[in-house]
Amino acid sequence: MLDAQIALVKDPSWAVHEQCSEAFSWKRVFQAVPNLLKVGKHTVKSPTLMSKQIKETARTYGADLVGICQVDHRWIYSHDRSGDPIEIPVEYKYAIVIGIAMDKEAISASPAFRSATASGVGYSRMAFTAACLAEFIRNLRYKAISMGNDTALSIPLAIDAGLGQLGRNGLLVTPQYGPCVRLCKIFTDLPLEPDKPIDFGLTKFCKECYKCAEVCKAQAISSDVEPSFKLACPSNNTGILRWAVNADKCYEFWVENGAACSSCVAVCPFTQ
Numbered sequence: 001m002l003d004a005q006i007a008l009v010k011d012p013s014w015a016v017h018e019q020c021s022e023a024f025s026w027k028r029v030f031q032a033v034p035n036l037l038k039v040g041k042h043t044v045k046s047p048t049l050m051s052k053q054i055k056e057t058a059r060t061y062g063a064d065l066v067g068i069c070q071v072d073h074r075w076i077y078s079h080d081r082s083g084d085p086i087e088i089p090v091e092y093k094y095a096i097v098i099g100i101a102m103d104k105e106a107i108s109a110s111p112a113f114r115s116a117t118a119s120g121v122g123y124s125r126m127a128f129t130a131a132c133l134a135e136f137i138r139n140l141r142y143k144a145i146s147m148g149n150d151t152a153l154s155i156p157l158a159i160d161a162g163l164g165q166l167g168r169n170g171l172l173v174t175p176q177y178g179p180c181v182r183l184c185k186i187f188t189d190l191p192l193e194p195d196k197p198i199d200f201g202l203t204k205f206c207k208e209c210y211k212c213a214e215v216c217k218a219q220a221i222s223s224d225v226e227p228s229f230k231l232a233c234p235s236n237n238t239g240i241l242r243w244a245v246n247a248d249k250c251y252e253f254w255v256e257n258g259a260a261c262s263s264c265v266a267v268c269p270f271t272q
């Protein structure tokens with residue numbers, strides 16, 4: 001396929017994410033139907049049952065993975081893209097974290113443009129699923145802040161919510177889809193029961209697997225045997241035991257490549 005043809009395929013994949021800016025909103029997006037306005041706030045008798053219902057509903061809206069954790073304010077960005085401070089009110093106690101599986105066959109084409117199309121589809125599905133679930137929560141008369149990559153770090157929230165572990169490639173690696181997932185989340189005051197972090201042996205596995213470090217053309221992924229507190233570039237947060245990824249080198253490669261790269265996702269044995 002010619003590059004121009006590929007671009008025509010790639011760009012529309014982002015359409016829902018890019019053109020429905022209200023999908024990631026702090027407030028109701030759609031006008032509530034009049035009958036709904038007569039219904040009062042839903043009484044949550046059991047946070048356990050409510051969590052089960054939220055997970056089922058999220059799956060119906062397109063989530064492939066769903067977990068719940070308490071909001072840890074360390075993961076919230078200090079400022080948004082406009083430079084305005086971000087303050088999440090204390091009543092938003094819980095985060096519902098959603099994983100959207102990407103097309104692993106398309107991702108395996110990385111760094112060719114076809115994999116960027118799969119990423120774009122993932123972003124658009126994030127917008128759709130998060131927007132629908134947030135509206136569902138608002139219909140119950142609870143608050144919901146719907147987020148994509150904005151407002152808070154998705155990976156540590158997903159780890160807290162039990163969706164997976166942090167890999168050598170700096171990504172969330174899930175038992176079901178490996179790192180071949182996109183993440184979105186909703187902060188809410190709906191009473192829920194948090195899940196627990198999981199350990200499926202990833203750190204031990206990564207100590208003996210260097211596939212992502214070997215495939216990375218930007219040499220952005222560490223080949224150290226052990227995770228450490230070392231930083232790889234100014235973009236890294238401090239105080240985290242992990243294999244730090246040089247995000248600056250990674251992004252420079254994306255620019256040079258002309259499209260997002262997912263080679264470290266494609267090669268991971270957990271994606272396969």
Ligand code: SF4
Nearest residue numbers: 216218250261263264
């Ligand atoms: S996305 Fe590509 S360039 Fe970035 S770390 Fe992964 S393999 Fe390297």
Ligand code: SF4
Nearest residue numbers: 167168206209212268
């Ligand atoms: S490719 Fe190997 S080292 Fe890299 S994240 Fe996956 S399992 Fe870990």
